[in-house]
Amino acid sequence: MSTSSPVAALEIGTGRITLAVAERQPSGRLKITGVKSLESSGVRKSRITGLNNVKKTIQAVVRDLQDAASVDISNAWLAVSGPGVETKPLKGAWRTDMRKITDDDVAAVEENATENNGLDGSSRMVLHNLSQDFVLDGRTGIANPVGMTGQQLERRALCVHYALAQFDDAREAAAASHVEIPNAAFSGCCAARAVLGERERQDGVLVIDLGAGSTSYIAFTCGYVAAAGSIAAGGDHVTADLATAFGITRKQAEGLKIAEGCAVLRSESAGRRISIPSTTPGFQARSVSARAVETVVNARMDEIFRMVQDRLEASGPTTSLLAAGCVLTGGGAAMPRVCELAASTLGLPARIGEPVNVDGLENDPFPAALAVPAGLALLAADAEEAAAGERGGFMSMFKRIFS
């Protein structure tokens, strides 16, 4: 029996469009009660390029899920990723007399940080103002300064913002199914919300969501978000590379990737041939080298991890601060031996991230692929319950979505 109204989470991905519904259980945990995922078309690099195709797929997903889960879906939160997502460090300052810091001081410094974000509201929307630390008279790393004595209070945070036009496109696509999108969240935050525990965030951890059109990442050090972002390269690039390398169709390349792709070069692949059946009448089946397939896949996956590493280094956190290692989610995490490649490229221990903070996905063949919709459902449920409560909602100034 649920204790609140269901929430819905929509991910318009390059490879698939996924809709999940979830309900809060008496135990307090959120349970995914229904998921529907269909192959996507009209999306490139996580950006809608064919609105009508996306509308049709969303209509099919909504219809199927409503039938299967017996729920009426009138609104759904949206997970966003890709190059439309950008981040900006925020810094607020507040000066008082030498005394104990109060809640009002904290509110004032947070307001100062957000009002100076410098974003153009006509083209960008704030997804999250992610809390980092407070600095009180030069003392850094303070999680909550209330009650501490000092004069000069600073607030550090990371603003994650998104292209408003892309959000509007997604709303337009969903509106055709009479589904309203009240809010959006960054896919990296969603994945982290689903798969991480407090201990890992304190120890320092990197979550990489390997999507088809984009790869999102979020890094935590000392419990707060140190870096986040999204790169417009993902599994779709692996497929495109295979299609180019062997002169095959994208459908054949996708099948080849799923059946034979491997993130590292396996010794047992030497000399082995892979048969690719013909999809066109009159053309014969052909065979390609298994080693060549792995070479193509390995090169692309390695590059994606290196791009994430570059972004991290540019943002500040180094691998030495990520003691809990790297957690991989998304469909790309299903690639055999991807953890091995991530570990060697990033210099971090790596594992697949199961969405441990929600129930209901135990029977899914690869739950890590659903980490984003699962985490988004968690964020949506948290926010809607907070909004129904006495203070703060998802759009409150600083969302403590990881505490």
Add this chain to the structure above:
Amino acid sequence: MSTQPYAAPADAGGSPLLLVGVGRAGCAAAARIWRSSGGRIRTLLADTDARTGIENPGVPFLLMGANRLGGAGAGGSVANARAAAHESMHDFAERAGTPRLAVVTAGLGGGTGGGASMEILERLRRSGAVTLAFATMPFAFEGPAAAKAAMNARPLIERNADASVFPPMDGLVGCADSACMDEAFARGADAAAAGITLFWRLLETPGYISLDLERVRNLAADAGPAVFISATASGPDRAEKILAALSDSPAYGADGRPPKASKLVLGVMGGRDLRLAEVGGIAKGAAGIFGDPQEFAMGTVDDEDAFSGRISVAAFAFAAPTRERRDSRRRGRAAPDPLSPMHGHFGGAEGNLWNGEDIDVPTYIRRKLTLER
């Protein structure tokens, strides 16, 4: 599309030379040159930020990507800037016309300078112009992110320009330690503008030894990387001072030594007191400094009002183009264009750049990996 109509001065409209400023820093440098010429240099400023047009009244301005970015700038995104340039390329082509020689000024390290320049250079080259990119590298104090963005954009500019110069802002300003931020940027832009203005005067107002535009065009065509140095000196030993400045310029980068050039374009500007021995000494000395280039072109400007009592020199030293570059140009192979509809599966999406590479091109191709057949 633009914030003000393009209206080139009547006496500049038919000029075979075109100066294009791209991005905020590039436009600032180009606008300075335009002003110092009294508006005689045919100039077009192109930026994604509408403020650039407002800040440079009177200079022809093209707002790129107005539909996509709304005049708010590229936000430091090279991909946004490239997409904006694509959106406005038709307008740009109309306004640029068909110049014989085009100089494109840009500042690297942000979005528009690096991203849109490569598209504009490619377009100018296709229209038959010989293109010379003058793209300043960011100050060291702008940080590693700006340096990295500049290094990413640099190879793409090199690929699309006939000749390209990448002077470091630190080198243009000299010792900037005591300068405040805006002063440092202004000094860098001034130095870049002053150098290019000298070159322009050489072409537009030749003296006793004239430097023919077509000669410069032939020398710059497909020349590849270059260094640009300008120096001014006065006093009885001014020619020696000029040669000393050419020998030891911050433009040579970390190496600190003048490169061996295959081609050298040298301009010497002075007043009525400019002596033949000085011109000869500078020409001979400069050729020696740059390793006796195979091709050498020189011109003088005699302007008593501007150069009385002093000599200014502007020099372009072109390195020999690599074999790979020559072969690539000979085959007419265009640079991969991530925004083109023909760009494979990702044609409908914005392009991706990383470390100067178009990552929509398969990684195994860019890494030159051999696939087992």
